Amino acid sequence: MPLHERQVPDLKIKISVNDRAFDVEISAGETLLDLLRRLGFKSVKHGCDTGNCGACTVLLDGRPVASCLILAPQVDGSTILTVEGLAICGKQLHPVQEAFIETGAPQCGFCTPGMIMTAVSLLSENPDPTRDEIRHGIAGNICRCSGYVKVVDAIESAAKKLCDRDAGHDE
Amino acid sequence: MTNKADLRVVSRRLPKVDAGAIVKGAPHYTLDMVPAGALYAKVLRSPHAHARIKSIECDRAMDVPGVMLVLTHEDVPRVPFTTAGQNFPEPSPYDTVMLDNKVRLVGDRVAVVVATDELTAERGCKLLEVDYEVLPVVMDARDAIREGAPIIHDETDSQGIHDAGSNLAARVEVEVGDVEKGFSQADQVFEHTYSVHYVQHVTMEPHVCFSYLDSSNRLVIVTATQVPFHVRRIVARVNQVPISRIRVIKPRIGGGFGGKQEIILEDLCAHLTLRTGKPVVMELKRDEEFYCGRTRHPQYVTFKTGLTRDGTIIANEMRVMANTGAYGSHGLTVPSNTGSKSLPLYKSPNLRYVADVAYTNLPVAGAMRGYGAPQGYFGLESHMDEIAHSLGMDPLEFRRKNLVKQGDTDPIAAKLGEGKEGFERTIRTCGLDECIELASRAVPGSGDTPSGIPYDRKKRAVGFAVCMHGTGIPGDDMAGATIKVNEDGSFNLLIGATDLGTGSDTVLAQMAAEVLGVGLEDIIVYSSDTDSTPFDVGAYGSSTTYVSGTAVVQAAEKVRERLKEVALELMGDDAGDMGFDHGFFVSSSGRRIHVKEAALKSFYGEDKQQIAESASFMTVDCPPPFCACFVEVEIDLDTGRVRVIDIASAVDLGRAINPTLAEGQIVGSVAMGIGYALSEEMTFSDSGKMLNASLMDYKVPASVDLPDIKAFLVETDEPSGPFGVKSVGEICVDNVAPAIANAIYNATGVRLRQLPFTPERVLNALKEAGV
Numbered sequence: 001m002p003l004h005e006r007q008v009p010d011l012k013i014k015i016s017v018n019d020r021a022f023d024v025e026i027s028a029g030e031t032l033l034d035l036l037r038r039l040g041f042k043s044v045k046h047g048c049d050t051g052n053c054g055a056c057t058v059l060l061d062g063r064p065v066a067s068c069l070i071l072a073p074q075v076d077g078s079t080i081l082t083v084e085g086l087a088i089c090g091k092q093l094h095p096v097q098e099a100f101i102e103t104g105a106p107q108c109g110f111c112t113p114g115m116i117m118t119a120v121s122l123l124s125e126n127p128d129p130t131r132d133e134i135r136h137g138i139a140g141n142i143c144r145c146s147g148y149v150k151v152v153d154a155i156e157s158a159a160k161k162l163c164d165r166d167a168g169h170d171e
Numbered sequence: 172m173t174n175k176a177d178l179r180v181v182s183r184r185l186p187k188v189d190a191g192a193i194v195k196g197a198p199h200y201t202l203d204m205v206p207a208g209a210l211y212a213k214v215l216r217s218p219h220a221h222a223r224i225k226s227i228e229c230d231r232a233m234d235v236p237g238v239m240l241v242l243t244h245e246d247v248p249r250v251p252f253t254t255a256g257q258n259f260p261e262p263s264p265y266d267t268v269m270l271d272n273k274v275r276l277v278g279d280r281v282a283v284v285v286a287t288d289e290l291t292a293e294r295g296c297k298l299l300e301v302d303y304e305v306l307p308v309v310m311d312a313r314d315a316i317r318e319g320a321p322i323i324h325d326e327t328d329s330q331g332i333h334d335a336g337s338n339l340a341a342r343v344e345v346e347v348g349d350v351e352k353g354f355s356q357a358d359q360v361f362e363h364t365y366s367v368h369y370v371q372h373v374t375m376e377p378h379v380c381f382s383y384l385d386s387s388n389r390l391v392i393v394t395a396t397q398v399p400f401h402v403r404r405i406v407a408r409v410n411q412v413p414i415s416r417i418r419v420i421k422p423r424i425g426g427g428f429g430g431k432q433e434i435i436l437e438d439l440c441a442h443l444t445l446r447t448g449k450p451v452v453m454e455l456k457r458d459e460e461f462y463c464g465r466t467r468h469p470q471y472v473t474f475k476t477g478l479t480r481d482g483t484i485i486a487n488e489m490r491v492m493a494n495t496g497a498y499g500s501h502g503l504t505v506p507s508n509t510g511s512k513s514l515p516l517y518k519s520p521n522l523r524y525v526a527d528v529a530y531t532n533l534p535v536a537g538a539m540r541g542y543g544a545p546q547g548y549f550g551l552e553s554h555m556d557e558i559a560h561s562l563g564m565d566p567l568e569f570r571r572k573n574l575v576k577q578g579d580t581d582p583i584a585a586k587l588g589e590g591k592e593g594f595e596r597t598i599r600t601c602g603l604d605e606c607i608e609l610a611s612r613a614v615p616g617s618g619d620t621p622s623g624i625p626y627d628r629k630k631r632a633v634g635f636a637v638c639m640h641g642t643g644i645p646g647d648d649m650a651g652a653t654i655k656v657n658e659d660g661s662f663n664l665l666i667g668a669t670d671l672g673t674g675s676d677t678v679l680a681q682m683a684a685e686v687l688g689v690g691l692e693d694i695i696v697y698s699s700d701t702d703s704t705p706f707d708v709g710a711y712g713s714s715t716t717y718v719s720g721t722a723v724v725q726a727a728e729k730v731r732e733r734l735k736e737v738a739l740e741l742m743g744d745d746a747g748d749m750g751f752d753h754g755f756f757v758s759s760s761g762r763r764i765h766v767k768e769a770a771l772k773s774f775y776g777e778d779k780q781q782i783a784e785s786a787s788f789m790t791v792d793c794p795p796p797f798c799a800c801f802v803e804v805e806i807d808l809d810t811g812r813v814r815v816i817d818i819a820s821a822v823d824l825g826r827a828i829n830p831t832l833a834e835g836q837i838v839g840s841v842a843m844g845i846g847y848a849l850s851e852e853m854t855f856s857d858s859g860k861m862l863n864a865s866l867m868d869y870k871v872p873a874s875v876d877l878p879d880i881k882a883f884l885v886e887t888d889e890p891s892g893p894f895g896v897k898s899v900g901e902i903c904v905d906n907v908a909p910a911i912a913n914a915i916y917n918a919t920g921v922r923l924r925q926l927p928f929t930p931e932r933v934l935n936a937l938k939e940a941g942v
């Protein structure tokens with residue numbers, strides 16, 4: 001019998017999404033993707049539901065994951081960041097978001113939230129990536145519109161912005 | 172024509188009007204807006220490629236708590252229609268009904284279950300008991316038209332099928348001059364056949380829609396569509412309700428590429444809302460996208476070309492055998508376009524085009540970026556390369572000798588229109604020479620030994636292909652635009668044109684802003700809502716910037732004239748001949764009144780009025796853009812793997828309204844072309860079931876599979892286009908595959924005539940040739 005057809009008592013978990021605490025009831029078969037969308041975080045997209053397209057990428061305790069492959073019961077006590085929570089203090093766009101706008105990276109925009117979250121994670125691990133390293137970093141996020149050139153441009157530009165910002169903080 | 176130096180908003184690299192919302196993850200796609208409590212409709216899909224439904228037992232499904240409704244073919248109106256979103260009457264056969272007693276492909280609709288939620292609807296589907304009479308299957312177009320093949324459309328009420336008894340959905344035959352006579356006069360004749368395969372759009376957002384009844388009992392359909400007005404008309408007809416009772420809203424769309432120029436869900440979703448009175452949501456999951464979305468027509472393309480001794484083409488014949496799958500959506504017009512887009516590229520006094528379009532029990536073909544042209548150009552540009560090599564001529568010189576040029580007429584355009592006769596066309600602008608120059612210089616070829624591996628097991632070479640496309644569908648496309656003035660000198664731009672991620676909202680707003688002398692931020696774009704935006708055929712045929720753009724420019728000019736009257740009034744006697752200078756009305760004495768001041772006064776001056784103007788545009792013109800693609804490939808002789816090392820595409824697009832967005836169109840098209848050539852292929856079992864219906868197994872190019880694709884814009888200032896535009900959205904996908912084929916030939920001496928060039932296929936060809 002498929003998991004979702006079994007009679008499993010409803011579970012309750014505590015998670016933090018974009019610095020907001022949630023105490024939510026979930027069903028055993030619910031994915032993190034479905035849970036986030038149910039909580040109103042609609043930037044997290046159903047692209048394939050099999051972990052192949054990256055449109056549902058979020059940061060789970062700082063690491064990028066395909067939220068369609070994570071079951072909600074697995075994330076009890078976790079901290080999640082989606083693109084809705086990326087803007088600083090909810091207003092000032094994150095440098096990666098700014099760079100995506102300036103370079104014209106988004107076309108239809110459906111892959112963009114997941115792509116941005118992957119880029120944020122990439123730049124936190126490798127603040128000064130080569131174009132090749134960027135291409136490898138976003139290999140799990142499919143974009144059908146752009147051919148990736150302006151996406152790589154955007155992440156390159158964001159790296160520079162972040163570097164300049166951090167240099168400013170040091171002074 | 173406008174002097175480019177005078178432009179303030181057009182020709183600028185401005186951010187897309189929706190970019191801010193996109194990067195913030197705004198809930199602006201269809202599935203983000205589904206009302207709470209909407210019922211979920213799930214279609215039970217056929218496991219058989221060809222079968223008659225003998226009975227469907229629904230009781231067990233109906234007993235599931237939460238299942239509200241189960242419908243089969245016995246419960247719904249039977250109105251044959253086409254899912255192709257085209258002008259009325261559609262040139263595609265009416266061979267589809269909402270639910271049928273026969274299934275014609277794996278994934279065809281069998282029944283629908285409506286439930287309180289997705290899981291319950293799925294459970295209901297699993298409990299339906301269907302008794303099928305399984306029928307023989309045909310999968311290849313050439314087999315389908317042979318005598319004795321299983322007849323796929325044996326129903327009696329379909330309309331517009333060319334010859335259902337022979338599985339022929341459509342047939343096209345046109346001739347200019349006398350091709351047989353041309354062949355008899357030729358010094359040499361070459362004939363080659365090429366074959367192209369099944370691929371899919373793979374929009375990141377799958378098809379999705381929801382519908383509900385509003386407080387006036389009108390049916391509202393919110394859908395990810397390229398064609399909201401065609402959706403309204405077709406849903407009305409199929410459900411037998413007046414058009415006036417339906418409102419179609421198109422939110423932001425997560426990619427289209429032609430796949431959403433189809434009514435795949437809306438007919439049934441609307442029916443379920445009418446039936447239940449409740450909001451209903453329907454979507455395709457990714458595997459359903461592959462099984463029952465739309466695809467690019469597989470074709471066999473044969474070229475036969477007669478030449479004089481000096482390499483001048485005097486007769487050119489193109490014969491196509493196309494596979495439309497189980498239904499004939501775009502079945503006549505895509506194969507028509509295969510000929511009409513590619514044959515005119517090379518001048519010849521004698522031209523003939525013949526296409527047969529067969530039904531099979533495989534996924535349904537339809538509109539897909541390029542609309543038949545990539546199939547035709549894979550044949551044509553491989554064939555021309557083959558001829559040049561056979562003649563011992565330089566492939567570029569051979570093409571230059573025969574290519575169409577500025578001032579030439581295109582005789583095929585007059586004979587071959589949108590499923591009927593077309594319109595004569597003269598090439599007013601052609602920047603192909605410059606395109607070739609730019610793209611060839613950008614891909615000089617490395618010729619280097621790839622590091623670390625013995626050079627003789629990896630070969631590199633450069634190849635190229637050229638092409639032309641169209642701009643809109645002449646005599647068919649029509650677009651409206653309405654512009655409404657606000658008190659602060661901002662303007663509402665209401666357009667039926669549908670931005671599918673192409674950036675059309677932005678470029679149309681840039682045009683309006685330019686004409687009105689205001690900034691892009693002063694234009695508030697709204698697209699598309701059949702209740703409040705004017706008609707537009709929709710986003711297809713590379714038409715929006717040219718056709719909808721002209722409507723926008725004309726509406727903006729009318730509004731500017733009305734505001735000028737207000738300014739004249741304000742200036743009184745000293746107005747004289749009024750000029751317009753970037754937002755200012757200027758009197759002969761030099762007095763200046765800004766558009767924004769005139770706007771405010773139009774509401775609160777002496778003569779109070781709401782200034783709003785509409786315009787609509789259609790044309791029989793179809794100026795062709797031109798494109799050259801140069802590519803360097805590397806072939807691994809041990810594995811057969813082909814890698815694109817370097818690639819450039821240069822396009823004469825007339826004028827780029829927004830160069831950044833135009834480059835995005837070019838690079839995206841080239842990426843799609845590389846996928847078509849190298850990695851994407853829908854494969855099927857002997858019983859017609861797709862074997863790789865997931866993004867794990869169907870290989871769309873990822874970032875690591877592509878080089879930095881180079882894009883070049885060539886501006887020729889087309890006199891018939893607004894601000895000189897032609898088109899850019901489709902053309903660059905047309906010539907990628909033949910450019911790669913020609914490069915592989917240059918590297919290995921092996922000619923590949925069957926797409927895609929997967930390692931297995933390439934390795935077999937290399938072995939056969941003894942390379």
